[in-house]
Amino acid sequence: MNKVVKDVEQALEGVxxxxxxxxxxxxxxxxxxxxxxxxxxxxxxxxxxISNNAGVDDFGLGLLLQGKQxxxxxxxxxxxxxxxxxxMLSGELEVDLIPQGSLAExxxxxxxxxPAFFTPAGFGTEIAEGKEVREYNGKPHILESALTADFxxxxxxxxxTEGNLIYKATARxxxxxxxxxxxxxxxxxxxxxxxxxxxxxxxxxxxxxxxRIFQGEKFxxxxxxxxxRPKE
Amino acid sequence: MALDKNGIAKRIAQELRDGYYVNLGIxxxxxxxxxxxxxxxxxxQSENGILGMGPFPFxxxxxxxxxxxxxxxxxxxxxxxxxxxxxSFAMIRGQHVQLTVLGAMEVAQNGDIANxxxxxxxxxxxxxxxxxxxSADNIIVAxxxxxxxxxxxxxxxxxxxLTGVNCVSKVVTNLAVLEIRDNQFHLVERAxxxxxxxxxxxxxxxxxxxxxxxEMNLD
Numbered sequence: 001m002n003k004v005v006k007d008v009e010q011a012l013e014g015v016x017x018x019x020x021x022x023x024x025x026x027x028x029x030x031x032x033x034x035x036x037x038x039x040x041x042x043x044x045x046x047x048x049x050i051s052n053n054a055g056v057d058d059f060g061l062g063l064l065l066q067g068k069q070x071x072x073x074x075x076x077x078x079x080x081x082x083x084x085x086x087x088m089l090s091g092e093l094e095v096d097l098i099p100q101g102s103l104a105e106x107x108x109x110x111x112x113x114x115p116a117f118f119t120p121a122g123f124g125t126e127i128a129e130g131k132e133v134r135e136y137n138g139k140p141h142i143l144e145s146a147l148t149a150d151f152x153x154x155x156x157x158x159x160x161t162e163g164n165l166i167y168k169a170t171a172r173x174x175x176x177x178x179x180x181x182x183x184x185x186x187x188x189x190x191x192x193x194x195x196x197x198x199x200x201x202x203x204x205x206x207x208x209x210x211x212r213i214f215q216g217e218k219f220x221x222x223x224x225x226x227x228x229r230p231k232e
Numbered sequence: 233m234a235l236d237k238n239g240i241a242k243r244i245a246q247e248l249r250d251g252y253y254v255n256l257g258i259x260x261x262x263x264x265x266x267x268x269x270x271x272x273x274x275x276x277q278s279e280n281g282i283l284g285m286g287p288f289p290f291x292x293x294x295x296x297x298x299x300x301x302x303x304x305x306x307x308x309x310x311x312x313x314x315x316x317x318x319x320s321f322a323m324i325r326g327q328h329v330q331l332t333v334l335g336a337m338e339v340a341q342n343g344d345i346a347n348x349x350x351x352x353x354x355x356x357x358x359x360x361x362x363x364x365x366x367s368a369d370n371i372i373v374a375x376x377x378x379x380x381x382x383x384x385x386x387x388x389x390x391x392x393x394l395t396g397v398n399c400v401s402k403v404v405t406n407l408a409v410l411e412i413r414d415n416q417f418h419l420v421e422r423a424x425x426x427x428x429x430x431x432x433x434x435x436x437x438x439x440x441x442x443x444x445x446x447e448m449n450l451d
Binding site: 026052076080106108123125163171172175177 | 251253254278279280281282288289290291292293294295296298299300301302303304305306307314315316317318320324325344351353354355356357358359360361362363367368393394395396397398
């Protein structure tokens with residue numbers, strides 16, 4: 001089944017103000033940067049964005065925050081973004097902070113048809129407020145519900161015309177989980193190849209989870225913390 | 233003399249055992265990887281999705297797609313593997329990781345830890361810390377004994393929003409190694425040249441002091 005769309009404009013057709021979006025990536029690693037640029041261009045607002053981080057002030061989801069396009073963020077860590085912290089502390093931005101593992105599992109559950117699950121993470125903390133607690137194996141666990149989105153927007157290294165995806169290194173992170181949890185999943189890839197060119201043994205996301213795929217025009221792939229050691 | 237950050241990391245590295253899978257948090261814990269004792273093999277897990285994390289890349293060889301949980305560019309050792317975030321936290325929640333080292337703003341004598349939020353002032357988020365502390369059996373906190381205002385970070389009860397309850401088993405600070413059990417801090421070792429009185433004065437929680445408190449051996 002051919003999932004290819006012409007470009008980023010076509011890929012994001014139907015994204016409207018007020019929708020819930022999932023965006024893959026950890027920090028600036030593995031973020032769908034072409035699609036984020038297009039969301040800025042489209043000017044959609046009142047978005048609920050589910051993404052582990054909120055980018056930095058001038059890249060990634062930080063760009064949508066700058067334009068006040070986001071109403072609510074569902075994330076686990078926002079420490080790199082001053083504008084995020086400012087909007088959150090001033091009450092302009094609604095924020096739901098979730099433990100990273102719970103966020104990942106809630107996306108996975110959303111895509112896998114599991115409506116909720118019990119996890120020990122967050123028991124005894126403010127995260128647990130209002131959540132059902134049950135003891136399993138002598139330890140308290142809290143009930144967390146699945147997450148889904150109107151659109152899931154993910155970034156992969158290679159993809160084929162069937163929507164099968166392969167990620168590179170730690171740019172995988174949340175992408176495969178969010179790909180499963182979108183009503184419509186958009187994949188932007190660095191390299192789009194004909195079906196048959198990717199070895200089926202090494203595909204990370206089966207194309208069934210992907211509705212639209214396109215090759216990104218360019219990837220800046222900004223590095224957040226450039227750490228190196230001198231050549232010996 | 234009180235230890236610096238590298239000294240704390242060096243002391244924690246003595247807790248590594250052959251065959252351990254280890255998760256190192258951001259900050260001082262990251263430095264532990266520089267002091268692996270000779271003759272043992274450990275693998276470092278970073279919760280953004282790598283097992284078998286290697287040192288920083290040589291200059292010019294950085295890869296934007298290869299980072300650790302602190303968003304620093306890293307390398308992958310031979311035998312390394314990449315995985316998605318749900319698999320990563322399956323390793324953590326499923327207790328397949330033998331040692332977790334992380335930083336803290338406050339630790340209480342019952343093992344509670346706070347390290348993610350100062351209400352009204354600082355909100356960075358918990359990242360993976362809540363998942364890590366809720367599941368790991370062996371948690372060592374690496375931190376300074378006091379905060380910038382000179383106040384003790386080892387308390388009877390945490391004052392900041394909690395990250396986890398009854399979970400910390402050991403704390404290594406610039407002044408001392410302490411174990412947590414029976415709702416008390418137990419002084420185990422002191423930093424070279426640091427007196428028991430200094431440690432007592434910097435500890436606001438209940439501190440059990442044995443007759444003999446050896447100095448850390450960092451050679």
